[in-house]
Amino acid sequence: MMRGVVEDRVRLALLVFRSSEEASAKLLTEDGEWPARVIFSRYGVVADRYLFDLPIGLTEGWYELDGARVSVATDYEGDEMRIAFVSCNGQEQGDLDRKREDRNTLWSRLKTEHQAAPLHLLLQGGDQIYADEILDAHPATRRWEDDDDYAGNDVTAEDLENIRTALSRSLFARYLVLLGHDEAKSLLRSVPTLSMWDDHDICDGWGSLAEAKLDSPVGQTVFEVAREHFLLFQQASTLDDLPETMMERAGSGFGMHVELPGLHVVIPDFRSERRPDRVMTEEGWRSFDESLKRAAGSRVLFVSTIPVLGPRLSLVESTMNVIPGAQKYEDDLRDQWQSRHHRAEWTRMLKRLVRAKDEEGTEVTILSGEIHLATRGTLACNTGTVHQLVASGITHDPPPRGWARTLGALAWLGDSPLPDHPIRMRSLPGHPRTYCDQRNYLRLLRKDGRWRAWWETEEDGTSEPLDLGSVDHSV
Template sequence: MTGRVTDIADNAELQRLAGRLKPLLFLRGMEGDRVRLAALLIRPFMPELPNLVTRNGAVEPELLLSRYGLLAIRYTFTLPTGADVQKAAWYELEGTRYVVNTAYDSDLAIAFVSCNGQEEGDRERPEESRNVLWARLDAAHARKPLHLLLHGGDQIYADEILDAHPLTREWGRERGDPGSNSGAEVPEVVAALRRVLLQRYLELYGQPAIADILCRVPSLAMWDDHDICDGWGSLPNKKLDSPVGNAVFAVAREHFLLFQMGAVEGALPDVCPDPSGLSLTWRVKLPGLMLIAPDLRSERRRDRVMGPAGWRTLATALADAEDGRILLLSSVPALGPRLSLIETVMRITPIAEKYEDDLRDQWQSRTHREEWCKFLRTLLAAHERDNTRLTVLSGEIHLATRGTLASDTGELHQLVASGITHPPPPKAYAAALGALASLGSAPLKQHKIKLLPLPGKSTIYTAERNYLMLARRHGTWEAWWELESGATEKLVI
């Protein structure tokens, strides 16, 4: 099967989009009394790369990538931390000064977002209505600067890039050819995917409501399926491991590393502890806080969520945690309703087969039950250590909710915020899922799972666009949800 690469933009359009992109700022951790950061700049080709400037002087650029007349330039630098950083914690690039709140050693303000898009037609939505909550987050940062922005998955909906080439279009169909060709056309497929995914990232991250915060608040991100394609890892193995499937994954990973981690293949940032690079699990240590995000996609297959590298790096990250709070990002909820009843019905209802991959995506799928229990035991072991509390942050389900896992040392909380721009499902769907959740679940004896309404709400699931805020004040952690209808009451965690 042959086909022409679908050019949805010429180089001039890509360069125009790159010209409106602001720097992308990433957190790399602490080094003594300084915060380690990286800034990524995407620009049309220029003969001389600009320096980034801080109070300590100029920072030389590092060229990561040159493609389609564009340059990806990274700057690695440090800024001071402490009580009075507003005069010193800034960087300048291309004549603009960006102030960064790096006071990580006292009170903290953290935002958590997920599901920044939708499966079809996301590019056609008016930015003003699409980015209502991004604009609110920008305004909140202007009033009281955030310290950190966490991205819990589906930062970009890459599904439509499968239209880039006839082979990917066929591969993406529900019962399409998994890709039994010899792989001779894979370079052509890769070229087509690279171009459309690059354009999509430039379009999305250049939207002012998003760009204005990504340049000022350091980010940490973990991917989920839509950063690759819908259901990645839960699709048939023959499809995933085909030449076209390998191309889809490789191009998605390349762009995730660049735009969401400020990195390139073969040179992962030191926040990723897996020396093999198979797992993109990361951990970042701040005063009194460990941030961990296991990679639930890179090694996922229909019969597993994480592979050996993922489990090994998660154990390493949790072992590195010290006294204080652990915030663990699970891109799909770790605590959720029992799905075995639904999966049993599906086995005798052919019309529901198309939802099988969606259910396999969840920890609660009967396929993953043994691994799910292992994951919960791992979380509990960290949560029950002396002077430690673990909280799970999650997204993916396009609803807001929370849950608790019973523990001998106090409840382990899960906070779900999803999605910041994805439209919510119908309220009837939320009500049906809530009825299922009300049955309760205890995959581990003595450790019952409860799914609960948001503070001030009466139903378990809230069907509104939303994001989550977390704050550490005088050593106490609290959380609240910013719903499209307004903020919830605060919850002490």
């Protein structure tokens, strides 16, 4: 896992699980041996966390774990810098029952590409695990999920401890199995990675559910269990030992900012502080603003777990009360920046991106997932174009084709809160429709100072390249 760059060295973290009866493995680099620190011990399993660093500039940097050598590319200042972006690694129901080779088809492709041309960075944009089914581990959490009228306030301290134990066992096992698949594991152990959680890393719709559910003892236990495992498996950390790359070290949010040679990666946390009428607190907004100020005049990859540019979803929301059964999708629509409940914050975000581009000279590219489709969008600025690239999901199946067409129709209608800065949704280069309904992931390449991007789709393969310096002249 990526822990940032200090002077001429990249800091990395590695998480290794072992039986409590086994000794810690030895981790070696050319600088010697690096110690293990135990950050988790439960169920007869121990998690060792290694913090180590490698020199920048190596095409074949390496570390050895118990004699097995793993290559890591750290030549960030070289002629080429290769990045992959993935999201939505799972599905709501039956993920553990899928055939492994079918589930991990695109992980296998990305692994093959990495073997041919090593990646320098892997970005994971949310829903790295689908925790939805862990709510089956206890009757109270299943009722909390299914019964709209049950908030989860009538439980005892003993009940909560039993709930915590049941959820923790289930989620821990789920992480071990799914992130233990070699197709993904081989990449995670050899490519410095930054990951941000989204709702399914907690439960479907977390933050957009009724506040009575979110703040109840049962709801808070669900969140705390998910948070512990997100920090452990995706950050190699604990709540009292957060990475220095995080913007807010107090633990209320887990947004990150990493500066690499010629590149800033900014990843706000849009889930921890979310409420039905709020995406981020003022503290979250302040941290995001300061990160963009730090990156002024540079190239920024802004990872937004929810697409910032999108279609006119307020039209769909307005029909929720008249379409039978549609209310169950209300939290999914509230998750979106384009929801009428978040329009003020959406406008605030768009204004901040325009200011970064036009006043601060920052080249911002938005990377997003969440919607289980691939698409792209543009935000017109006075000095050029902010591109948004959406890649989702790497293992989640696409929704019914009719939903992709509905979104395409809504995109045609348009929705631009800033009249002088129109938003347009676009198809992948060479693809006929605005939304591509195939499993997918994204690759980015910096070569000779020029940034380009490609999508890899399950059926159509590699898209035509998109020049991230291009201007959308159609608006």
